[in-house]
Amino acid sequence: MYDAPHTERDVDQQDIKISARKVQVYYGTTHAIKDVDCDIEDKTVTAFIGPSGCGKSTFLRCLNRMNDTIDVCRVEGDISIDGEDIYDKRVDPVQLRAKVGMVFQKPNPFPKSIYDNIAYGPRIHGLAKSKADLDEIVEKSLRRGAIWDEVKDRLDAPGTGLSGGQQQRLCIARAIATEPEVLLMDEPCSALDPIATSQVEELIDELRQDYSVVIVTHSMQQAARVSQKTAFFHLGNLVEFGDTGKIFTNPVDSRTESYITGRIG
Amino acid sequence: MTDASMDTPRPRRAKTSLVSEDARTKKRNAAEKRFQAYGIAAIATGLFFLAVLAFSIVRSGLPAFTTTVVDVNFTLTQEQFDEAEGQLFKTKAYSGYFITALQKKLEAENVQVAFDEAAIERIMGKIGGTLREYYTANPDQLGQEVAFKLNASSRVDGYFKGRVQRETLQDSRFLTLADLDLVDALAEAGIVHSAFDWGFITGADSGVDNPGGAGIGASVVGSFFMMLVVLFLSLPIGVAASIYLEEFAPQNRWTDMIEVNISNLAAVPSIVFGILGLAVFIQFMHLPQSAPLVGGLVLTLMTLPTIIISTRASLKAVPPSIRDAALGVGASKMQSVFHHVLPLAMPGILTGTIIGLAQALGETAPLLLIGMVGFVARGYPDGFISGFTDPNSAMPAQIYTWAARADQAFYEKAWGGIIILLIFLLTMNIIAIILRRRFERRW
Ligand SMILES: Nc1ncnc2c1ncn2[C@@H]1O[C@H](COP(=O)(O)OP(=O)(O)OP(=O)(O)O)[C@@H](O)[C@H]1O
Ligand SMILES: [Mg+2]
Numbered sequence: 001m002y003d004a005p006h007t008e009r010d011v012d013q014q015d016i017k018i019s020a021r022k023v024q025v026y027y028g029t030t031h032a033i034k035d036v037d038c039d040i041e042d043k044t045v046t047a048f049i050g051p052s053g054c055g056k057s058t059f060l061r062c063l064n065r066m067n068d069t070i071d072v073c074r075v076e077g078d079i080s081i082d083g084e085d086i087y088d089k090r091v092d093p094v095q096l097r098a099k100v101g102m103v104f105q106k107p108n109p110f111p112k113s114i115y116d117n118i119a120y121g122p123r124i125h126g127l128a129k130s131k132a133d134l135d136e137i138v139e140k141s142l143r144r145g146a147i148w149d150e151v152k153d154r155l156d157a158p159g160t161g162l163s164g165g166q167q168q169r170l171c172i173a174r175a176i177a178t179e180p181e182v183l184l185m186d187e188p189c190s191a192l193d194p195i196a197t198s199q200v201e202e203l204i205d206e207l208r209q210d211y212s213v214v215i216v217t218h219s220m221q222q223a224a225r226v227s228q229k230t231a232f233f234h235l236g237n238l239v240e241f242g243d244t245g246k247i248f249t250n251p252v253d254s255r256t257e258s259y260i261t262g263r264i265g
Numbered sequence: 266m267t268d269a270s271m272d273t274p275r276p277r278r279a280k281t282s283l284v285s286e287d288a289r290t291k292k293r294n295a296a297e298k299r300f301q302a303y304g305i306a307a308i309a310t311g312l313f314f315l316a317v318l319a320f321s322i323v324r325s326g327l328p329a330f331t332t333t334v335v336d337v338n339f340t341l342t343q344e345q346f347d348e349a350e351g352q353l354f355k356t357k358a359y360s361g362y363f364i365t366a367l368q369k370k371l372e373a374e375n376v377q378v379a380f381d382e383a384a385i386e387r388i389m390g391k392i393g394g395t396l397r398e399y400y401t402a403n404p405d406q407l408g409q410e411v412a413f414k415l416n417a418s419s420r421v422d423g424y425f426k427g428r429v430q431r432e433t434l435q436d437s438r439f440l441t442l443a444d445l446d447l448v449d450a451l452a453e454a455g456i457v458h459s460a461f462d463w464g465f466i467t468g469a470d471s472g473v474d475n476p477g478g479a480g481i482g483a484s485v486v487g488s489f490f491m492m493l494v495v496l497f498l499s500l501p502i503g504v505a506a507s508i509y510l511e512e513f514a515p516q517n518r519w520t521d522m523i524e525v526n527i528s529n530l531a532a533v534p535s536i537v538f539g540i541l542g543l544a545v546f547i548q549f550m551h552l553p554q555s556a557p558l559v560g561g562l563v564l565t566l567m568t569l570p571t572i573i574i575s576t577r578a579s580l581k582a583v584p585p586s587i588r589d590a591a592l593g594v595g596a597s598k599m600q601s602v603f604h605h606v607l608p609l610a611m612p613g614i615l616t617g618t619i620i621g622l623a624q625a626l627g628e629t630a631p632l633l634l635i636g637m638v639g640f641v642a643r644g645y646p647d648g649f650i651s652g653f654t655d656p657n658s659a660m661p662a663q664i665y666t667w668a669a670r671a672d673q674a675f676y677e678k679a680w681g682g683i684i685i686l687l688i689f690l691l692t693m694n695i696i697a698i699i700l701r702r703r704f705e706r707r708w
Contacts, residue, residue, distance in 0.1 A: 094595055097595040108584075
């Protein structure tokens, strides 16, 4: 079923970028993530798959401490990036999030112009020395987000006036404009048509040259197409984690097999 | 799709036509129509009362904006001036000249009427004194024709506006029936007529015995200074408190308690704030009594809960995804609030603030207690600072003062004051709407 391209994918071993050990996440008394160990490699696309409500988004949000904003949420265990514990008391989550960018499940452009949407991150991080610099960053990011051609004539138009798919690509462009080292994407293509989806997938593949990308997806085909590593979550557990090719062709756990063949989920 | 469901077919609905309504639909539509009718009836009732209110306010208040004036062209020669100044009763001499001139004028107009100095005095005040004052101050006008515009007495004014009627008038030392004949004659000659009263809009309050001279201007200034205090204290404090409570404060028992107390504060009767202001600002802190500063402080206490509640509501209405988006690109909490959340909440905050200010503008009870009622502002404050500290009145307090006075003429002034107050409130609401439109963003 998913036998198409992943025979010749490269599975070179890369350095570990993010390492998670014994991660537990609680929402109040709900135990949403149970004892997850996971190593995410640099310059690799890692896909999180699993049935709805299994904790993919929750785990993803742990990686840039977006869960800090939820009052009832409590995270235990160790997560480190490049060997540094991100839940250390000395770590400023704001600095962390500049390093670990995020694209959300629902497109959420700022109700500002398209230009300002992209320029906001570089501005607050001081990435541009001049207006020309900023213009260049905006153009480059929009091009990489596969949306430049559609918006180049209306950079002053509000970002919220775009279609859902365009908004999502705008958000992707916004996330990469700050030059993060890790990019977390929560179902980035759920609102996109097949053409935009393949553009985003190309983009993800390209981003892999420099970044570590983590993508949550409900599309098995997409996971198979873009990722080198796949993690299967089920009811808060990380059931299986390994090379994408192996997970889709020869899963170890029976739950993984039933999920990817469409029997649970 | 299992076999079981095939075995026991569900009872099917009877086939009905789409063009005729079935019984349920009929009932539903009837209920809907009834509900709409109730709604329209409610709105109509509201509009009816509003119309009655507006009509009665305008009808009772409009006369306050006009006044009855006496227009006379009068010439005084140098010789007459010298002669009058040489006499014992100087003002009597002046009124003598005036009466002669007036008689001549009436004869020229073919109006026959007899009158004496006392009648003139009852109709247009002590004319002799007015003239003497004028010519001593402007001796260069001697020998030239001067157009005098004198205010008619409040009784005559009342006669013009229908407040005083011939049938019910009893001769008194203020006005006699014969005076009314004279007034009619003067009106016929175009000497007495009604005119727009700028004094009402710009003037200060007068004494109880002079309703004609009473104006609302000084108390408008008092209200203005009060509103400045309210705006510059309650907006920053209220918005800062709301941002902290809504965006930064942890959710715990303390913040819950603060929240409940703010809501309670909004329901505290305003007179309680008044007595608090009296105790704290005047008796304890010894701030000046009857001063707009104190009034403003008291009204700030009253307005704060309104502003905090509306600001928090509009902050809450900003979708959390915007905050996530800002945090996601590495903005700090404060950057996300000030760059994204606050601008989006702005229309709501401004509307809440202006509504709070409008409420404060119309508030009377707390002013009663800090002495801004019953005080007669005799003039304008003479500077920006003294605008805050000089005793003054405020619009609603001034209206209350007038309404409490015995003279019918003041009652009319009170209605006029209400019109002015409503104009201010309406303006503020329109500003609120305009600001909201301007700042509103489409999603
Ligand atoms: N803010 C929250 N407060 C309380 N519980 C939450 C919250 N967010 C998520 N949960 C719970 O945590 C569990 C995991 O949710 P999560 O959003 O991570 O699922 P998911 O795998 O991303 O699902 P989907 O594929 O539908 O997006 C769910 O049971 C959910 O009910
Ligand atoms: Mg999710």
